[in-house]
Amino acid sequence: MLNTILKAGQILDLFSFDKSEWGVSEIAATLDISKSSVYDLVASLAHIGLLQRTEQGRYRLGWRMLTYSQILLQSTEFRAEARKGMEDVAAELGETVHLAVLDGNMVVYADKLQGHNAVHVAVTNSGVRLPGHGSAVGKVLLSHRPWHEVVSIMEEQGMTAFTANTITSIEAFRDELEQVRKQGYAYDMEETVVDLCCAAAPIFDFAGQVIAAMSVSVPAYRFERQPTLYRNAIMRVCRRVSRNLGYVPAHSNPNVDTKEVLAHESKRT
Amino acid sequence: MLNTILKAGQILDLFSFDKSEWGVSEIAATLDISKSSVYDLVASLAHIGLLQRTEQGRYRLGWRMLTYSQILLQSTEFRAEARKGMEDVAAELGETVHLAVLDGNMVVYADKLQGHNAVHVAVTNSGVRLPGHGSAVGKVLLSHRPWHEVVSIMEEQGMTAFTANTITSIEAFRDELEQVRKQGYAYDMEETVVDLCCAAAPIFDFAGQVIAAMSVSVPAYRFERQPTLYRNAIMRVCRRVSRNLGYVPAHSNPNVDTKEVLAHESKRT
DNA sequence: TGAATTCGTCCGGTTATGTCGAACATTCTT
DNA sequence: AAGAATGTTCGACATAACCGGACGAATTCA
Secondary structure (H helix, E strand, O other): OOOOHHHHHHHHHHHOOOOOOOOOHHHHHHOOOOOHHHHHHHHHHHOOOOOOOOOOEEEEEHHHHHHHHHOOOOOOOHHHHHHHHHHHHHHHHHEEEEEEEEEEOEEEEEEOOOOOOOOOEEEEEOOOEEEEEHHHHHHHHHHOOOOOHHHHHHHHHHHOOOOOOOOOOHHHHHHHHHHHHHHOOOOEEEOOOOOOOEEEEEEEEEEEEEEEEEEEEEHHHHHHHHHHHHHHHHHHHHHHHHHOOOOOOOOOOOOOOOOHHHHHOOOOO | OOOHHHHHHHHHHOOOOOOOOOOOOHHHHHHOOOOOHHHHHHOOOOOHEEEEEOOOOOOEEEHHHHHHHHHHHOOOOOOOOHHHHHHHHHHHOOOOEEEEEEEEEEEEEEEEEOOOOOOOOOOOOOEEEOOOOOOOOHHHHOOOOOOOHHHHHHHHOOOOOOOOOOOOHHHHHHHHHHHHHHHHHEEEEEOOOOOOEEEEEEEOOOOOOOOEEEEEEEEEEHHOOOOOHHHHHHHHHHHHHHHHHHOOOOOOOOOHHHHHHHHHHOOOO
């Protein structure tokens, strides 16, 4: 691990919605690095466009971030497919639809679509990062990771309770994930936000890996009346998206070695 | 300038829409860096989330890019204001509206909105970077930079002709920029794309600095019939956006020292 | 099917270079 | 107008980034 890059990462992580502008001394004090080192770091980061220098010598995130993120989104094949599915769900149910992926320890929202009679979920715009427990998409994504990995993630960042319903014990979470993986969908019964429920399902790629999760968010009073309606809709769409990505759902045994599958695949270029 | 960061920047710049996945050896050969160094670099970049490792040990841009870009966009106050203006223009004229900022030597599109009878300009999505000469927004942004800076930018990247109308001589460009600055708007008469014309105007912040440019893109046959209609609409909206950002257009002399203006401003935190 | 090539990954020595403290320049505060 | 912040520059030292080489695994070719 290169020290310089790690420090650059620490600096970038300081920039948030609440505090989007930092000075050299400020950064140095926060991260306990010498002022001159920070100066070199931010100057270099500004030079490659990840930061930009204001006229007063302070620093903000650079516009090249936008460029990179667009390249990422456009080159991610599944996203175009997923988008179509999201539009179908939004049109059919009229609720808010989310697309999420796993980035290290956190769930990142990759896309969002508001239905015509949707509640506005302010905190879940694209790019927002949330811990994996508690949200329906988080459960789906984590349910397909090895258990020891889930444990270390939970240990590292704890299991904060967002509402009274949030799962906060590791044992309960293990049971929940097992059920989610088995039945192919996850619910969020007001575990993240009160009065808001979600149903989520996984999206598989051609190699049978879970690469994303899609969810529909519905006000609790509406959701509780017919949860299976939302669950079935999201599962149906996710299955179709997965199939369009080359997933073959025939596998009765999901633990098949992916190498064999890959060996039979034609080369992608 | 820190070597490590510069190399990280070179690596990140390799990732494009056409080639969004790179291997270690591939990067090493392209940038003429030793394979082991590249390995350390990409592993570190993946660790801080700017890259992600595929299962085969190749690398793609990381999802944290999306997070950073969202923070950038949401924390850029002017963007919310500009968005309102863009919606007004799109509603009034029904054409495609662009918002652009200057990032080093390049013009970056920060936002885009399609009008109801708009032509589709495929190459100008958010995040796309283009050279400054030739486009209307580029002229507007560059017209408020010191001339020697414009010269060095043009010398560095040349003045490629996109169409027969593109300005390719530095003298003609100086005259054009002078006129643009004086009259407060810029035209693009099929200088970037044939059959497409634009009108652009600057957006000022509270300190009187040009921080962005907004443009409307119209098919040439429609534009040529009444160019002043589009010019006036875009200027009117840009003036309003600037005013909402705290710009005081009263200055009869635009060369007033900004320090005085800043001294009268209350502290922003 | 087996051999050969190419890939990502790992390791340790060398030296380039990132780091730090101190001094300077600049801006904001009192 | 003085003081205390800030961002910036410099030079010397010691760290850690860099490279070449070796390894296993995956892929390609015969």
